[in-house]
Amino acid sequence: MFKSSGGERVMEIINNIVLLLIAVTMLFPFLYIFSVSFSSVSDVLNSDFLLWPKEWVTDAYSYILGSDQFIRSLGVTVYITVVGTFVNLVFTSTMAYSLTRNIIGQRLILFLVLFTILFSAGMIPTYIIVKETGLLNSLWALIIPVAISPFNLIIMTQFFKGIPEELTEAAIIDGANDIQIFTKVILPLSKPALAAFGLFYAVGHWNSYFSGVLYLNDPSKWPIQVILRQIVIVNEPNAALGGHAAMLEALPPPETVQMAAILLATLPILIVYPFLQKHFAKGVMLGSVKG
Amino acid sequence: MKLKVKKIDPLDSPLAVSNNIPIKRKKNSLKSKLWRDRYLLLLIFPGVLYFLIYRYIPMAGILLAFKDYSPFRGFAESPWVGLKYFKLIFEDAEVIQVIWNTLQISMLQIFFAFPISIVLALMLNEIRNQVYKRFLQSIVYLPHFLSWVVVVGITVIFLRSEGLINGVLVNFLDLNPIPFLTDPTLFKPIVILQVIWKESGWGTILFLAALSGISPHLYEAAVIDGASRLRQMWHITLPALKSTIVILLILRLGNVMDSGFEQIFLMLNPFNMETGNVLDTYVYFKGIQQANFSFATAVGLFKGIIGLILVVLANRLAKKFGEDGLY
Numbered sequence: 001m002f003k004s005s006g007g008e009r010v011m012e013i014i015n016n017i018v019l020l021l022i023a024v025t026m027l028f029p030f031l032y033i034f035s036v037s038f039s040s041v042s043d044v045l046n047s048d049f050l051l052w053p054k055e056w057v058t059d060a061y062s063y064i065l066g067s068d069q070f071i072r073s074l075g076v077t078v079y080i081t082v083v084g085t086f087v088n089l090v091f092t093s094t095m096a097y098s099l100t101r102n103i104i105g106q107r108l109i110l111f112l113v114l115f116t117i118l119f120s121a122g123m124i125p126t127y128i129i130v131k132e133t134g135l136l137n138s139l140w141a142l143i144i145p146v147a148i149s150p151f152n153l154i155i156m157t158q159f160f161k162g163i164p165e166e167l168t169e170a171a172i173i174d175g176a177n178d179i180q181i182f183t184k185v186i187l188p189l190s191k192p193a194l195a196a197f198g199l200f201y202a203v204g205h206w207n208s209y210f211s212g213v214l215y216l217n218d219p220s221k222w223p224i225q226v227i228l229r230q231i232v233i234v235n236e237p238n239a240a241l242g243g244h245a246a247m248l249e250a251l252p253p254p255e256t257v258q259m260a261a262i263l264l265a266t267l268p269i270l271i272v273y274p275f276l277q278k279h280f281a282k283g284v285m286l287g288s289v290k291g
Numbered sequence: 292m293k294l295k296v297k298k299i300d301p302l303d304s305p306l307a308v309s310n311n312i313p314i315k316r317k318k319n320s321l322k323s324k325l326w327r328d329r330y331l332l333l334l335i336f337p338g339v340l341y342f343l344i345y346r347y348i349p350m351a352g353i354l355l356a357f358k359d360y361s362p363f364r365g366f367a368e369s370p371w372v373g374l375k376y377f378k379l380i381f382e383d384a385e386v387i388q389v390i391w392n393t394l395q396i397s398m399l400q401i402f403f404a405f406p407i408s409i410v411l412a413l414m415l416n417e418i419r420n421q422v423y424k425r426f427l428q429s430i431v432y433l434p435h436f437l438s439w440v441v442v443v444g445i446t447v448i449f450l451r452s453e454g455l456i457n458g459v460l461v462n463f464l465d466l467n468p469i470p471f472l473t474d475p476t477l478f479k480p481i482v483i484l485q486v487i488w489k490e491s492g493w494g495t496i497l498f499l500a501a502l503s504g505i506s507p508h509l510y511e512a513a514v515i516d517g518a519s520r521l522r523q524m525w526h527i528t529l530p531a532l533k534s535t536i537v538i539l540l541i542l543r544l545g546n547v548m549d550s551g552f553e554q555i556f557l558m559l560n561p562f563n564m565e566t567g568n569v570l571d572t573y574v575y576f577k578g579i580q581q582a583n584f585s586f587a588t589a590v591g592l593f594k595g596i597i598g599l600i601l602v603v604l605a606n607r608l609a610k611k612f613g614e615d616g617l618y
Contacts, residue, residue, distance in 0.1 A: 016418070032455065094338060098335035120349075
């Protein structure tokens with residue numbers, strides 16, 4: 001590279017230090033939450049700064065994982081994430097592929113899709129439709145009304161357009177119909193892209209909180225984020241965990257329970273994060289290419 | 292060898308199925324087009340049905356705003372009331388306060404959170420060690436993937452009266468504890484800080500992509516001309532980011548009336564309602580909790596229309612200044 005002057009060297013060092021500080025502010029909360037969640041009662045009560053557990057205690061985790069309510073809500077969220085992501089991928093990919101071919105009404109449909117990005121009917125009319133279609137208080141209410149993200153649909157359309165047309169033409173000459181082309185030619189070529197879209201949809205389902213509050217009345221159907229809110233934000237860990245406290249002689253301190261719950265609910269995100277990272281830059285850039 | 296030549300109709304030929312290969316035919320009726328696209332139509336059907344039912348029928352449901360809707364009478368039986376509820380919006384001091392809160396939070400986000408992403412992208416771009424750069428990137432992107440429940444939960448844990456920050460204030464600095472979560476004047480700053488913490492790293496992605504597209508020759512030429520790093524940034528880097536900035540600003544302006552529903556909803560409590568309640572949360576409280584469907588729909592519609600107008604205006608403005616715009 002080029003020689004830098006003394007002043008620029010200083011700026012570079014400052015730049016590095018500031019960025020490091022930013023990174024620390026992003027990581028510090030996790031470190032703190034992690035260490036408190038594994039700390040003992042006396043350490044939590046007696047010290048203000050806990051950056052590493054003095055003695056490792058797993059009471060908070062066994063308390064949470066012994067709660068039926070917590071396990072049930074984790075199950076609900078896993079179910080919504082798996083089924084929801086599958087529905088997302090099927091609906092989005094079939095529609096996106098059809099839109100890359102010059103299907104009847106293509107321009108109109110594309111316009112209508114784009115329009116929903118700029119204008120939506122709002123919460124109340126959507127709520128009424130969800131109710132009228134019989135989804136209220138069913139887990140499908142968290143899946144069907146968000147079956148397609150218009151943004152993802154547009155990005156996926158751009159992606160499918162990038163697949164060479166010759167492949168489609170060759171398949172046509174071999175006598176394949178459009179559905180066969182889609183399932184046997186296009187989808188196998190799009191596995192990495194589908195994985196990326198799937199990860200994004202899955203993270204969305206895992207993190208979704210409000211639709212659970214809006215559409216589900218029955219607490220036994222609540223997803224993990226709703227329970228997590230009760231544990232941490234409403235500050236009622238024992239009530240949210242179904243009060244199986246009687247079984248334990250001494251309850252773990254509420255702070256440790258709250259932090260352990262946050263970590264447990266975030267763990268799946270942290271696990272898929274390396275995979276997400278591999279894909280997202282590509283995905284976002286695809287979207288930035290205007291079409 | 293005998294070749295069996297079959298006379299084929301162009302539309303039945305395998306090639307005609309491909310829409311990419313135009314075959315001219317005089318009679319290209321709707322019916323034959325539908326037949327030609329039959330498999331594609333089957334593929335697109337679930338998606339179109341979805342958009343129709345869950346995106347467009349609700350738009351017709353907007354008519355609720357002009358009716359006195361009650362769930363017991365149903366949509367058809369509810370009487371028309373014209374603009375009654377829209378007039379109510381402007382007569383209600385609470386709604387005016389809610390609109391004001393919404394605009395303030397959005398504007399603060401555009402003024403503070405948006406430029407931070409640009410600055411952060413420029414700073415990351417200056418890092419020469421690629422491994423270190425990638426390491427920093429993977430850390431600053433991470434908060435984007437956390438749920439708002441987790442982010443608000445972390446905020447509560449740090450800021451509540453017995454939390455870490457107040458512990459430091461009281462025990463180390465000998466100050467009085469600050470009621471961060473219930474003080475109405477602190478609601479907006481905290482919400483903005485949360486957005487900065489969660490999204491500014493992720494917001495750098497598009498800027499970094501634009502930056503990586505700048506040809507190194509431009510910088511080499513600038514160095515030969517004796518330009519300092521700052522001047523290079525001003526004359527090469529920033530102009531290269533201009534169109535990305537414009538497009539993202541247009542999109543953001545279109546969302547001026549949304550200020551992050553889940554986040555605000557989770558942060559609200561009875562003490563900060565006055566400064567924290569925004570349009571989306573207001574619609575929820577009025578419409579779902581108090582079953583005031585028509586009024587809440589009117590507020591939602593008002594919000595949607597303002598957003599649409601703002602996008603169109605911002606797009607025009609961008610084009611006037613020679614930028615590409617959104618559409």
